[in-house]
Amino acid sequence: MIILFHVVCLQVFDLFDLKRNGVIEFGGFVRSLSVFHPKTPKSEKTAFAFKLYDLRGTGYIEKEELREMVLALLDESDLYLSENAVEAIVDNTFSQADSNGDGRIDPEEWEEFVKANPASLRNMSLPYLQDITMAFPSFVVHSEAHD
Template identity: 30%
Template sequence: MSAMNRKLIQNLAETISKQVKRGNKTEAECLIRMFNRLLEEHIVPGRAVNGLDRGLFRYILHNTFGMTDDMMMDGVFRAFDKDNDGLITVKEWIEGLSIFLRGTLDEKIKYCFSVYDLNGDGYISREEMFHMLKKSLIRQPTEEDPDEGTKDLVELTLKKMDHDHDSRLSYADFEMAVKEENLLLEAFGHCLPDAKNILMFEQQAFQDPLQR
């Protein structure tokens, strides 16, 4: 890596670390280097790209953070891609990872809600709950209506979380329910890394002497 590249990375890390609540300049530098390396390894030579596309980002979620559900991975991509341009920029990468790795409960509630709000209308509807919860139940081949169990689960969830009784979850509903019972944070699917994957990622990103 040339001195100029190092200087550019240091300057970018300083700028981003001032804007992102969590982390520091050294960690931001490590994440920028990781971001650049991912682009170099997976982008077609000669093709100018300044961000991680959906396919590459899903590959990272699967291989680094152990995520397997397509719907959840698409939701995580939307949550990271703040400007909705179909690419995760280096700033969006660091901002998203700051919540993944060290987010407060409030930050994680906002993040999970944005993942579960599949159509981005500000609510988690019955239909959205049904689609997300459908995969969580093991179906029995003898069931006459295999969707009946999912429908029951949706109704139970609404009873537990729908505080204003309008048959859908607003952000206020979701926030109140999670603060009453933290286990409801990932009620509709696995969209945050577990402690083991966080530790492995941090060891890879922040403790690799080749990146310092």
């Protein structure tokens, strides 16, 4: 399952590589990491999570992308579910989220899904970042990367 975890790592790297130059610079790292701060607005977390699941960068989450992410997250958590259980998760998510029935989830559908299922953003908050804010108050407020 290392390949699945690798998929997630590459996606996170791509999202943190703000200049698209194959390097995560400190400013970009801080800016990107701030999305995981407990006080970051849910709208920002929702948008970031959408980009995370949109593995192919099409502007939509497709079933295969969701399946890959579910498998990778299960693997990272050392959880095993049968193929049928994984398919049930994917199918259930799509039945709830794909409101126009086109076989893919667009950003607006994702936003509605997250509103109805707030637990889907559970992994988008890292509580220890709150401590960083106490030590460095500008972490969230001034997290823009300056070039």
